Amino acid sequence: MAAVTVxxxxxxxxxxxxxxxxxxxxxxxxxxxxxxxxxxxxxCRILVRFREEADLMYQALGFSNADELVRxxxxxxPGQINxxxxxxxxxxxxxxxxxxxxxxxxxxxxxxxxxxKNDGNNIILRGSNRFHWLAxxxxxxxxxxxxxxxxxxxxxxxxSPHAAAVRLGWRSPRHCKTCHCFEETP
Numbered sequence: 001m002a003a004v005t006v007x008x009x010x011x012x013x014x015x016x017x018x019x020x021x022x023x024x025x026x027x028x029x030x031x032x033x034x035x036x037x038x039x040x041x042x043x044c045r046i047l048v049r050f051r052e053e054a055d056l057m058y059q060a061l062g063f064s065n066a067d068e069l070v071r072x073x074x075x076x077x078p079g080q081i082n083x084x085x086x087x088x089x090x091x092x093x094x095x096x097x098x099x100x101x102x103x104x105x106x107x108x109x110x111x112x113x114x115x116x117k118n119d120g121n122n123i124i125l126r127g128s129n130r131f132h133w134l135a136x137x138x139x140x141x142x143x144x145x146x147x148x149x150x151x152x153x154x155x156x157x158x159x160s161p162h163a164a165a166v167r168l169g170w171r172s173p174r175h176c177k178t179c180h181c182f183e184e185t186p
Contacts, residue, residue: 014046017053022060029061029073036074043096044084050074051085090135133161136170 011020011027013035020028032050039046054066054073063069067078074081084102134154141148150164165171 017057025057025061033074040099042098044099048085048088133165
């Protein structure tokens with residue numbers, strides 16, 4: 001009986017690694033690097049998936065970890081990409097957004113940035129930055145109507161995420177006396 005080889009055709013950057021043999025992953029990596037060079041300045045939403053798949057692929061491709069695959073394989077800076085992926089996961093933009101258009105995660109002078117912690121099921125953002133409050137508003141808006149109202153106020157520009165957190169009792173209004181993000185109404 002003759003052996004049959006099926007050629008699945010050319011590899012596209014958006015192909016899933018699980019859908020092909022590992023022997024084709026080096027080709028997938030090369031195609032993705034070219035794709036990312038062209039696409040990231042205009043639309044970086046695919047980074048979330050590519051970064052998650054780096055965790056699956058790095059060992060089979062001979063990298064020491066997923067960040068090394070991002071650095072040497074994709075030609076990108078892992079710190080910047082991980083921050084962008086965090087922002088993309090929490091904001092889920094519907095329209096294309098370039099990598100350079102994602103706001104940088106900022107820290108206050110003299111204060112270390114509080115990290116994420118993983119409780120086994122969910123990633124919990126720690127700290128008091130606007131990304132934390134936006135993520136919490138989005139997470140809780142589906143189950144709590146008052147949170148949904150506050151989220152709409154934030155999205156419309158009528159309120160800041162910090163002020164919404166104060167009104168919901170998640171944050172002390174005492175803190176806001178220094179940053180002026182919340183003005184009490186009489």
